[in-house]
């Protein structure tokens with residue numbers, strides 16, 4: 001039975017011979033079988049995981065030092081390539097497609113002796129906030145099976161929430177790690193842009209995408225991050241900068257900015273708002289400086305995000321034409337245009353099509369300047385204004401989401417509502433900043449929620465340390 005609080009506790013038990021990797025893998029496999037209705041996994045690597053566990057048990061018995069992720073049971077989102085294994089982006093378009101190479105993160109996990117137990121369900125091509133656009137059907141929240149997991153990395157979040165693995169990798173273009181983490185009551189971290197290689201990650205919007213990590217605590221996240229981050233010859237956007245050090249005040253306190261107009265946003269659930277104000281007071285009582293500020297550009301965040309990401313998506317997804325990649329129609333089309341059209345109409349789901357069309361529109365002649373160029377300018381203004389804030393503050397505090405996990409199906413007819421609900425998470429992707437969702441509270445509807453912290457560019461380690469401090473001191477004692 002796996003009942004450790006962290007990977008380091010698990011490693012202690014392994015070293016003392018109290019448990020074996022094989023026992024642990026068997027435990028997770030049994031749990032995955034017992035929770036099939038959650039629909040968190042699209043594929044489980046049963047035999048492979050057991051044989052890797054046996055190999056590691058034998059290796060340990062020869063007294064070789066433990067790899068950093070020795071025997072750590074990991075799952076990955078269905079947009080991360082694992083050689084000779086299926087990767088489908090939860091889309092009919094990539095049905096039965098097998099990766100021909102490993103993503104850099106997969107190579108690094110395996111070299112650190114992690115065990116990849118399976119691939120997790122997600123929204124189609126990582127587009128969505130509910131994990132209901134998947135060709136495999138929705139993922140259910142383990143706290144309440146009639147509710148959504150959040151998206152797009154819903155399967156990865158539920159895999160950690162329900163104890164089906166120790167840590168999980170997702171991808172975060174506009175909140176797809178932090179939002180489902182918030183809905184599931186676990187920690188979800190998105191690194192500074194350029195921290196983790198995107199090589200082997202199926203692209204949604206390349207200048208926003210980052211692989212992120214789900215875990216029960218920040219120590220496990222740091223350990224996985226240390227293993228998978230860093231320069232990679234296959235990804236030239238990896239930052240060469242080392243960690244930016246953000247010194248504490250002399251008394252050990254921190255400067256925190258709270259966006260007041262973000263908290264006054266009409267759609268924000270009143271209990272979430274109240275909990276964040278109370279947390280802010282508690283932080284002040286612990287001598288931290290929490291200052292309410294207005295962020296002028298708040299109303300432009302979601303429109304800029306959806307213009308820029310759909311533009312990038314329309315270009316990234318053009319490779320799925322049925323020739324280079326993807327579903328090929330059985331129809332006998334007479335022209336190449338009709339052939340492409342049939343492949344793409346049959347292969348893509350409705351949400352993906354919507355975004356490709358929107359993206360093509362904002363990039364089209366005559367509209368390019370009105371939409372795309374303007375959104376790029378907004379992005380630059382956001383970066384500048386945020387840099388300004390970080391001259392005075394160490395962290396920005398925000399809600400992660402406007403609400404807690406809703407009923408399955410409730411968002412389906414409300415695309416605009418779904419887009420607008422991304423208001424608090426897309427900010428960090430537009431600006432390339434590190435951000436994390438920390439589970440702290442329980443709503444009167446029984447569902448968990450947390451708080452989001454955004455850090456200075458490349459101050460990821462300190463963001464994780466401060467998040468750990470918040471978890472230790474301010475987590476509501478209720479079982480979330």
Ligand code: GLN
Nearest residue numbers: 126128172173174175176
């Ligand atoms: N909900 C956001 C979207 O639909 C986030 C997606 C993501 O981060 N992959 O675009």
